[in-house]
Amino acid sequence: MGQNAPHRKLDMLPPSRENVETIEILKQTNRSTAALAELKGIAKTIPNQAMLINAIVLQEAKDSSEIENIITTQDELYKALTVNKSKVSAETKEVVNYRKAIFHGFDIVKTQGFLRVNNIVSIQQELIDNTAGIRSMPGTVLKNDQTGEIVYTPPQEKTEILDLLSNFMNYFNQNHDDLSPLINLAILHYQFESIHPFYDGNGRTGRILNILYLILNDLIDVPILYLSSYIIENKAAYYRLLNQTNRTGKWEEWVMFILKAVELTANGTISRINNINNLLDKTILKVQTRSPKIYKKELVELLFEQPYSKIDFVVRKLNVERKAASRYLRELEKIGIVESQKVGRETLYINKELIEVLKK
Numbered sequence: 001m002g003q004n005a006p007h008r009k010l011d012m013l014p015p016s017r018e019n020v021e022t023i024e025i026l027k028q029t030n031r032s033t034a035a036l037a038e039l040k041g042i043a044k045t046i047p048n049q050a051m052l053i054n055a056i057v058l059q060e061a062k063d064s065s066e067i068e069n070i071i072t073t074q075d076e077l078y079k080a081l082t083v084n085k086s087k088v089s090a091e092t093k094e095v096v097n098y099r100k101a102i103f104h105g106f107d108i109v110k111t112q113g114f115l116r117v118n119n120i121v122s123i124q125q126e127l128i129d130n131t132a133g134i135r136s137m138p139g140t141v142l143k144n145d146q147t148g149e150i151v152y153t154p155p156q157e158k159t160e161i162l163d164l165l166s167n168f169m170n171y172f173n174q175n176h177d178d179l180s181p182l183i184n185l186a187i188l189h190y191q192f193e194s195i196h197p198f199y200d201g202n203g204r205t206g207r208i209l210n211i212l213y214l215i216l217n218d219l220i221d222v223p224i225l226y227l228s229s230y231i232i233e234n235k236a237a238y239y240r241l242l243n244q245t246n247r248t249g250k251w252e253e254w255v256m257f258i259l260k261a262v263e264l265t266a267n268g269t270i271s272r273i274n275n276i277n278n279l280l281d282k283t284i285l286k287v288q289t290r291s292p293k294i295y296k297k298e299l300v301e302l303l304f305e306q307p308y309s310k311i312d313f314v315v316r317k318l319n320v321e322r323k324a325a326s327r328y329l330r331e332l333e334k335i336g337i338v339e340s341q342k343v344g345r346e347t348l349y350i351n352k353e354l355i356e357v358l359k360k
């Protein structure tokens with residue numbers, strides 16, 4: 001079916017069963033489910049969950065914003081988070097907002113156990129600094145980035161958007177004993193993007209909904225599985241398959257795309273966790289042998305929770321005086337664990353090796 005054929009009117013969920021449960025899909029679902037279960041298990045073995053979540057969520061905020069061409073550097077991002085009132089670019093601010101929006105969503109699912117349309121609106125508002133909310137004016141169309149041609153026109157009437165959203169929300173919160181949650185993830189992501197309820201931020205909001213769905217369905221306990229970097233690497237296919245599903249109403253290739261994304265990303269995240277963990281062990285050993293007098297496990301862990309650290313953090317974490325905290329950090333610099341850098345009046349101590357590991 002040609003990419004240029006007109007697209008269909010968006011259907012309500014659910015799609016027909018045979019459309020989303022082909023043999024290929026079921027086989028891939030098994031592989032993806034296994035990879036995700038392994039990730040869930042490995043994540044559980046990390047004693048310091050804050051360290052794990054901080055690192056991965058920040059990387060995701062950066063990747064996901066990059067899809068929208070919001071580019072910031074790791075360095076600027078960490079500085080924005082570490083130094084009060086440091087001057088940050090608009091781009092960095094958006095990435096910081098994205099991170100806030102993830103934690104906001106995580107909070108809601110943890111306390112409430114399901115999602116409401118209003119919650120999605122509040123997640124999107126964290127991302128985009130305005131209160132426009134759900135589209136009420138017609139005119140939003142999706143264009144091909146390169147050619148400028150209109151590829152998809154989402155529903156225009158507010159009542160229709162609200163009906164579709166309420167149908168989406170029911171499906172999102174429903175217990176589907178019979179259909180794999182990973183297949184549902186693919187269905188839900190397509191549906192949300194096609195409803196396109198906001199003027200902007202639909203992609204980023206939809207990618208946050210993905211992780212919240214996995215958490216609600218117990219496929220993962222903490223927000224550490226993100227498809228954004230896979231989407232960046234396979235951007236053309238991602239758009240092509242959204243388009244194709246708009247036009248044909250056939251789901252198989254789209255569902256396969258998301259399932260593969262889950263499998264590969266879960267495996268990638270497992271090796272990233274292993275790398276972080278190995279570096280943590282190595283660092284502990286180094287401090288123990290080179291500076292046994294200042295060694296404390298919490299001190300080393302802090303450098304992993306906050307790859308850009310500062311005296312205040314040490315004071316709070318270890319409950320010590322500023323003088324002692326400053327001495328510890330200088331000692332850690334001496335033995336090559338961190339590198340200091342002045343930013344305004346603040347001195348930051350950067351865990352460079354960790355930054356390298358996180359970039360991979």
Ligand SMILES: Nc1ncnc2c1ncn2[C@@H]1O[C@H](COP(=O)(O)OP(=O)(O)OP(=O)(O)O)[C@@H](O)[C@H]1O
Pocket residue numbers: 064065066067068069142151152193194198199200201202203204205206239242243246
């Ligand atoms: N043909 C299509 N059908 C449905 N959804 C589409 C289609 N093409 C693109 N999209 C979705 O629209 C999103 C972009 O929408 P929007 O600009 O509102 O979101 P964003 O978060 O600002 O951008 P981005 O996703 O690029 O970061 C894409 O991420 C994609 O998921």
Ligand SMILES: [Mg+2]
Pocket residue numbers: 068200201202
């Ligand atoms: Mg946009």
